[in-house]
Amino acid sequence: xxxxxGNGEFIINDGNVDPPGPDGPMPPFKGSFSALSQQTGGGxxxxxxxxxxxxxxxxxxxxxxxxxxxxxxxxxxxQKFTVEIRNTNDTVLAVAYSTQPGDVLLAxxxxxxxxxxxxxxxxxxxxxxxxxxxxxxxxxxxNISVRVSETALTTYDVYFGTNASPGPxxxxxxxxxx
Numbered sequence: 011x012x013x014x015x016g017n018g019e020f021i022i023n024d025g026n027v028d029p030p031g032p033d034g035p036m037p038p039f040k041g042s043f044s045a046l047s048q049q050t051g052g053g054x055x056x057x058x059x060x061x062x063x064x065x066x067x068x069x070x071x072x073x074x075x076x077x078x079x080x081x082x083x084x085x086x087x088x089q090k091f092t093v094e095i096r097n098t099n100d101t102v103l104a105v106a107y108s109t110q111p112g113d114v115l116l117a118x119x120x121x122x123x124x125x126x127x128x129x130x131x132x133x134x135x136x137x138x139x140x141x142x143x144x145x146x147x148x149x150x151x152x153n154i155s156v157r158v159s160e161t162a163l164t165t166y167d168v169y170f171g172t173n174a175s176p177g178p179x180x181x182x183x184x185x186x187x188x
Contacts, residue, residue, distance in 0.1 A: 016053015
């Protein structure tokens, strides 16, 4: 889902899009297309998707590549890019990434990741948000994925003996049978 306020939006870039500002066309990170936030004036652009993370997954990781091109000369509260983990009511639960004052203004593609394991058993919203209060701030996004590992196999240690606190001598092995 995409949301835009002001004078811009996320669009599909096939490498031929010439966004407002001095950059010119830039190719996607991988494949034939990427998402590109472009604007002709101040505003806020966002793309997001809700995903359910299985409760029994042993891990879940968000991965993406971004190319951040801030021609305004500074990152501020009104000129920033964030990746947020939200609940389905749009409340921010965690910030996976945020530009900061002093960051590189004209970056090339950067691959990033964020561990989503803390959100097992929940439906969450992954939001990529660009705010451009000073204009000419283009964010390219590509190769976005969430990888969930198979459920963790439960194993049980088997002890046999009369000791209330069995030790290594009473350990007979491990099994996946309950």
